[in-house]
Amino acid sequence: MKIAIAGAGAMGGRFGSMLSTTENPVTFIDLWAQHVQAINAHGLLVHTDHGDERVHVPAYLPQDVHGSFDLIVLFTKAMGIAPMLTALKPVITPQTHILVLGNGIGNIETISRFVPKDQIIAGVTVWSAALNGPGEITMKGDGGVTLEALGSNEAPFFKQVVQVLQDAGLKPTASHDVLAAIWRKAALNSVLNTYCTILDCNIGEFGQLPDHDAMIDGVLSEFSQIAAKQHMHFDAADTKQLIVAQFPDDKNGLHYPSMHQDMAKGRKTEIDFLNGYIAKVGARKHIATPINAMLTALVHSKEKLNELQSSREKVATPV
Known part of the structure; x- marks a missing residue:
């Protein structure tokens, strides 16, 4: 599964770092050029409860992304969802699913302007992280993810997403009442x-x-x-x-x-x-x-x- 993290700040950096421990290729996408440059030059510096590490994941500005992805995990601010998806239109295909885990109410309605609802996975997370500066985050504490496919939780791709999150240690739970x-x-x-x-x-x-x-x-x-x-x-x-x-x-x-x-x-x-x-x-x-x-x-x-x-x-x- 090709995964893009759209919004590679604190939480995007955390999820991308943890997902990179699986066999699924991960790409960071972010609007902050200095952050993108730092990640590409030195890797993402991650401070954890167990020490520091550098996570090497390719990073791009939205306009520089090419190809396509199976899953785009949205971690932009609520007001940044529409601009990010507008910029990523060329790499969103009928097979691309979008997982939104960001804060706030109304995000699903915004995403529905760009893809059909059966391509949307909605959820919430209580993981936390902090963005220290360009190419550097801190991720401490415990968390989990609750998510639901707006199409069907029985869809094979949704079950694959849940398994990938599980493999990454993100502790997912499938829900039938994600709202x-x-x-x-x-x-x-x-x-x-x-x-x-x-x-x-x-x-x-x-x-x-x-x-x-x-x-x-x-x-x-x-x-x-x-x-x-x-x-x-x-x-x-x-x-x-x-x-x-x-x-x-x-x-x-x-x-x-x-x-x-x-x-x-x-x-x-x-x-x-x-x-x-x-x-x-x-x-x-x-x-x-x-x-x-x-x-x-x-x-x-x-x-x-x-x-x-x-x-x-x-x-x-x-x-």
Whole structure:
């Protein structure tokens, strides 16, 4: 199986590195030219719980990719899915399946504009990773993958994908209700990503805060209301249990979520596909979602402050 990782940052780097231990050829595709150059020159430097290693996987900018792939694993940000798939149109064939594991709600609808639903595999993952710089990631902690073929889980190719992920140590589980898993993961991210970003802390530190229960419950309560309105199964208690399970250091307690990493690097976040999605639907359906609306506003405000600070620094820097 020829596999492409579209979006070879923190999580794409992790999955690509682990998949490269199987007999299936892996290719990295990323928009960051410096990252691509570093991977091709020295391999991807990976820091793990067991030491460091360099993973040698070919890397390309989207416009430089040729040939075709059996499986494209999408790890771009939610707002980057359409631009990435547009760039990869020449290498997507009727046999190409797209596996999306990124954060947020609405990704499936975006991908359906590019391929039929029977070529889409949707899922979520609780693996974590951090992008340290060009050609360098850190991957610690444990995780797993929940996925479902939008065509049929009985399709031979889907079963092959599950086996490949299993061989790579990615701990896949086939699901018949992946949308519920996507909502659960979006709710988890709307708690951990968002609060850790606003409070500038890692997951374990958030779990030590005296008011973390109230902060979690507020977000999940509004998720429950919107899910019910959307006729979507959502179990707030189960989701809270999953969130709390991330607090220990040997799970994801030491991890700074992807939104925190994006904010620190001055990149746009996925807030509009997480808390922002709940706030937007709430406004449209006349359901009050003040907590998610406020969290969305706070993250956007931090993004704006980053822009203002960056502009001031450019003005202050002598030519």
